[in-house]
Amino acid sequence: MRFTANDIATMASRYRAALINSLSGFKPANLVGTADAAGSSNLAIISSVVHLGSHPPLLAMIMRPSPVERHTLENILDTRCYTINHVAQHFIEAAHQTAARYPREQSEFAATGLSEHWMEGFAAPFVQEASVRMALQLREHQHLRINDTHLLIGEVVLVEVPDDCVADDGSVDISAAGTVALSGLDSYYSTQRLRRMAYAKPDLPPRAID
Numbered sequence: 001m002r003f004t005a006n007d008i009a010t011m012a013s014r015y016r017a018a019l020i021n022s023l024s025g026f027k028p029a030n031l032v033g034t035a036d037a038a039g040s041s042n043l044a045i046i047s048s049v050v051h052l053g054s055h056p057p058l059l060a061m062i063m064r065p066s067p068v069e070r071h072t073l074e075n076i077l078d079t080r081c082y083t084i085n086h087v088a089q090h091f092i093e094a095a096h097q098t099a100a101r102y103p104r105e106q107s108e109f110a111a112t113g114l115s116e117h118w119m120e121g122f123a124a125p126f127v128q129e130a131s132v133r134m135a136l137q138l139r140e141h142q143h144l145r146i147n148d149t150h151l152l153i154g155e156v157v158l159v160e161v162p163d164d165c166v167a168d169d170g171s172v173d174i175s176a177a178g179t180v181a182l183s184g185l186d187s188y189y190s191t192q193r194l195r196r197m198a199y200a201k202p203d204l205p206p207r208a209i210d
Contacts, residue, residue, distance in 0.1 A: 022184040029087035029182040031095055031114075032061070033125045034075035041116055041125045043098045043108035044072040047182045049084060057156040059084065059136065065148040071104055073150055080138040081123050082154065085130035088178035092188050094129075122158070131177045133160040 008016060027047040034042045052058035063073045076082050087095040094112040102111055109116050115128035119135070126133045136154030143150055165177045175191040182188055198207040 018184055026181040026183055026189065029095065029180050029188065031085040031087060031098060031127050031130065032072055033083040033085060033116075033127060034072050034081075035079065035124050036071075036075050037078055039123070040105070041107045041109050042071045042075055043112070043114065043125075043127070045087070045095050045098045046072075046084075052153060056139075058139065058153055059134075059156060060151060060153045062144075063150040063152060073152075075124075076138055076152060077141060079123055082136055082138070083122075083124050083126045084134045084136060085127035086132035086174065086177065086179040087182075087188075088129070088131060089180055089188075089190060090178070091129045092180060096186065096188075119158070126160075131162050131165075132172070132174065132179060134158065 003019070008020070011019070028049050030046050030049050032044050032046045034044075036042070046061055046063075048062040050060050052060045063070060072082075091114065094114050097112045098108040098114075100108075100111075102108055107116075108114070109125070116125040117128040117133075118125055122135050124135070126135070134156050135158035137157050138152060139155050140153040141150065161172055162177060165173045167173065173193065175193050179191060180188050181191055195208045196210045198204075198209045200206065
């Protein structure tokens with residue numbers, strides 16, 4: 001199939017959303033945990049988290065436009081802290097359900113059966129069921145005029161990963177951690193490492209290292 005710019009512009013909105021959301025390939029499936037100033041928790045599934053840099057350790061994510069209440073966005077802007085928690089296979093259903101539009105006074109943790117995990121000194125909840133968890137401090141917020149979305153850049157200030165998922169060189173085996181991937185808006189996939197490649201150099205051919 002081939003779609004022109006005019007085809008895309010005139011598509012039914014749900015068809016267009018499903019198509020365009022699938023084009024970028026597999027995306028990370030993460031639960032973002034936040035709390036408001038009073039400590040009431042919120043949880044939302046986000047697939048737009050991307051690595052920006054390692055020193056300082058920065059992750060970015062895109063939040064959708066906010067003509068309606070966006071509790072996660074509002075909480076992050078108010079408290080400047082949040083958590084990112086990898087979705088794993090054993091709680092896909094609960095993670096997906098956090099996308100429902102619950103009222104502000106309803107915590108998605110309670111609504112979906114997921115468990116809050118709090119760490120002393122950090123004002124946002126982690127997901128107890130997640131094996132890979134990060135705490136972030138908001139460092140930059142940009143309102144993108146092109147489509148009214150919000151770019152949030154956070155600095156990673158704490159990481160929790162199972163010991164057996166971290167290699168000697170620091171790389172994390174997310175497949176061993178049970179992390180799943182997301183395609184489009186609603187399709188979840190298990191992960192399996194096919195091969196790991198050595199650092200690419202112009203004077204050497206491609207080399208698999210495991």
